[in-house]
Amino acid sequence: MRDILMGVSRAGMKESGDPDLLVVLLPRTCHASFLFTDNHFRSGSVIYSQKAFRRRSSLRAFVVNSGNANCGTGEEGVRHARMMAEKVGEVLGVDPEDVLVFSTGVIGKPLPLDRVLEAIKKACSDLKPLDLEEASRVIGTTDSFPKFTSLKKGSLEVFGFAKGAGMISPSMATMLAFVFTNAKADPETLRDIHREVCDRTFNSITVDNCKSTNDSFGVIALGEVDADREDLRSALEEVSLSLAKKIVEDGEGATRVIKVTVRNASMVAKAREIARAVAGSLLVKTAVYGRDPNWGRILAAAGSTEFPVDPFKVRVFIGGHLLYDGKPRPEAEDRARSHMKEEREVEIVVDLGEGKESWTYYSSDLGYEYIRVNAEYRT
Secondary structure: OOOOEEEEEOOOOOOOOOOOEEEEEEEEEEEEEEEEOOOOOOOHHHHHHHHHHHHHOEEEEEEEEEEEOOOOOOHHHHHHHHHHHHHHHHHHOOOHHHEEEEEEEEOOOOOOHHHHHHHHHHHHOOOEEOOHHHHHHHHOOOOOOOEEEEEEEOOEEEEEEEEOOOOOOOOOOOOEEEEEEEEOOOHHHHHHHHHHHHHHOHHHEEOOOOOOOOOEEEEEEEEEEOOOHHHHHHHHHHHHHHHHHHHHHOOOOOOOEEEEEEEEEOOHHHHHHHHHHHHHOHHHHHHHHOOOOOHHHHHHHHOOOOOOOOOOOOEEEEOOEEEEOOOEOHHHHHHHHHHHHHOOEEEEEEEOOOOOEEEEEEEEOOOHHHHHHHHOOOO
């Protein structure tokens, strides 16, 4: 981590006046893998960075601005992103083709480009070792706490930082995540591992079922130590899941994390889709907020997908307490309710009783504060 440098500055995009621009410089050009939102209404920064990354699949530096999504501003948004990359390249003396640009914040406001370029110059002129906590704070918007984590297993190191609290339903939320490893990995291997990890982590969380225009998740290999593929995949998944769960925990107005596991399904796709439906159900989320073990809402969501659910085989548990197994189990409701009141993470299990496949999705409850935060976001 000490070989990665960062610079922060202010361009006046946050009403708080806090730092809102981050530049990260790697010690060398590194192999990387990036996944971006598949929302068709993408920000200019995403459009620019996707095209730039496809040309090289490598990275030397990146810049993130917070407080302005650089989205919905036409071709100008793409030009502004390119100018940001060029400014980083100019000041740091690196190839601008190896610089990516990320933005997060309010949609539909043009970037204050002159201030942004000046802020980039200041950030690049005052570099220091990467501080994960500070980096997360700089790129945050409605986040209530910074999101960062690190892991060391023998000589293998994985660490990263992220932001996100609302507009979270990634499909690769407003979500940004950057994970680094000191491992050596060729681009193809890194890309394959990255997709596997993303599916089980950032692509398996939801706060409000709203897909962002700016989602981006990158894995960067510094190329310093040899690592077994499975060890690397496992470490990347552990760090990415930690960051993803922090985003869910910080869901706007959230009081509980909801862990939804669908098990004993006939195929992975079925387990995943049903888990997504339960985790994203507004009725389930509000029931958790009210500490109501309403298994009927869970089963209604589970049965709403294209995949059939046998009402006589399926079982529902909350906190390990069986609430339904073809018929209601009312004697377990008080114990399930206690779990929902006492535990920060509410565990819901839907057992289909038909196979061996499983999938876990993370969500957050939904209460009054989410409405207030988002109703007042621009006003």
